[in-house]
Structures are given as structure tokens and as C-alpha cells.
Amino acid sequence: MSPEMLASLCLFAFSTSITPGPNNAMLFASGVNHGVRRTMPHLLGVTLGFTFMQLAVGLGVSAAFEVLPGLYPALRAFGLAYMLYLAWRIATSAPAEQQSKAHATGERPGRPMTFLEASAFQWVNPKALMMCVTAASAYAPPDRPVMGALVVTGVFFVAGMPCVALWVLLGRLMRSMLQDRARLVLFNRAMALLLLASMAPMAQEALREGLF
Numbered sequence: 001m002s003p004e005m006l007a008s009l010c011l012f013a014f015s016t017s018i019t020p021g022p023n024n025a026m027l028f029a030s031g032v033n034h035g036v037r038r039t040m041p042h043l044l045g046v047t048l049g050f051t052f053m054q055l056a057v058g059l060g061v062s063a064a065f066e067v068l069p070g071l072y073p074a075l076r077a078f079g080l081a082y083m084l085y086l087a088w089r090i091a092t093s094a095p096a097e098q099q100s101k102a103h104a105t106g107e108r109p110g111r112p113m114t115f116l117e118a119s120a121f122q123w124v125n126p127k128a129l130m131m132c133v134t135a136a137s138a139y140a141p142p143d144r145p146v147m148g149a150l151v152v153t154g155v156f157f158v159a160g161m162p163c164v165a166l167w168v169l170l171g172r173l174m175r176s177m178l179q180d181r182a183r184l185v186l187f188n189r190a191m192a193l194l195l196l197a198s199m200a201p202m203a204q205e206a207l208r209e210g211l212f
Contacts, residue, residue, distance in 0.1 A: 006151075009139045013156045017163035021127045023050075024167040025194050026113065031171020032187060034112045039168050045118025046164055050132075051157045053122045057132040058140055058149025084196075091192035131156075 018024075023046050030039040113121070122128045135156065140148030174187075 013159035031168040049119030
């Protein structure tokens, strides 16, 4: 890979990892509601789950989308449905003191995503899937597919970890501003709407293709 191509890949990885999307919206909300420590499994699940998916796509899993043309629309439909559920979960997330009361009474409080949930979510996250397919097809040299897949995966791992961590830290910094319960409820609902807004392009594409 030439230095120019590598620089272009780094810019692509950074810009797609830092911009708002389903992963970053949920990490930001989790940072506000649960803090950095409790969000770490979610953060690691996003980072390592995406890294594994990028490597798998680069090594040839993307060919499955060509062999099975209905696979990607099915994953996209499931992903959109799951994102609706996640938006509801964010909108109804309980403030910290309410979570403590729920623990004390044996009720199930709001909780951050687990490592496995966040890792599995990458495979039904339309933005993440498109990032992987685009990077693998545009930046991996066809004459050295394995090395290309490793380079693309490594760049995304190095660029992605600090980008998603930044969203968690920003959420944690805003936590002190959202101590008031009414403000926190309003924030959670706004983040749920932001997550729904991030679904709009994928939903429009699905409607154009007659998926729904």
C-alpha cells in the first residue's frame, strides 16, 4: 500500500469513527447514565467487535453478500428493528439514584450494553457494515488480500479506539450537568431521537428497495 493510499485510509477510518452514528450515540448516552467504568465492556465490545468484523469482511466474508443477495437486507432489517429497541432502552434509562433504588428492591434497573451485546450489534449495525465493506473494497490491494485486510483492520483499530472512547468521556463530562432528573430524562429522550435519526438513511434505502 502506497503512503498516499495509507494516508487516505487513515483519514477515512478517523472520519467514519469519530462522526455520530449508532455506536457513538449509545456510548455517549452510556457515559452520561453509567459512567466510564460501567461503560468499558460496551466500549471494548464496539472496538473489538468492529475490528473482528473488519478482518472477516476483508478476508472474504463480504463475498457472502454477493452469493446470498438476501443476506444484507435481512441483516439491515434486523439491525433497524434492534436499533428501535435500543432507542427505547435509552429513552427509558433510569437516573443513577433510581437505579440504586431498583437494586435495593430487587427490580431490574437500566444497564449498559455488555461486551457480547456490543460485539454482536456490529453485525447488524448498517453504518458499521457499510464502513467495513467500503474499506475492504477501496483500500485493500487485490493482489495481496490478506496483508491488505490486516492493514485496514489495524488502521481502524488504532483510529477507532480513541474515537469511541472520546464519546464516552464526553458523556461522563456532561454527567455533572445532568444531575437534575428532569434534565437527564430530557437528555435520554433526545439521544433516543438522535439514534432514530441515524437510522433514517438506512430506512429510506430499505423503502426504496421495497424491503418494507
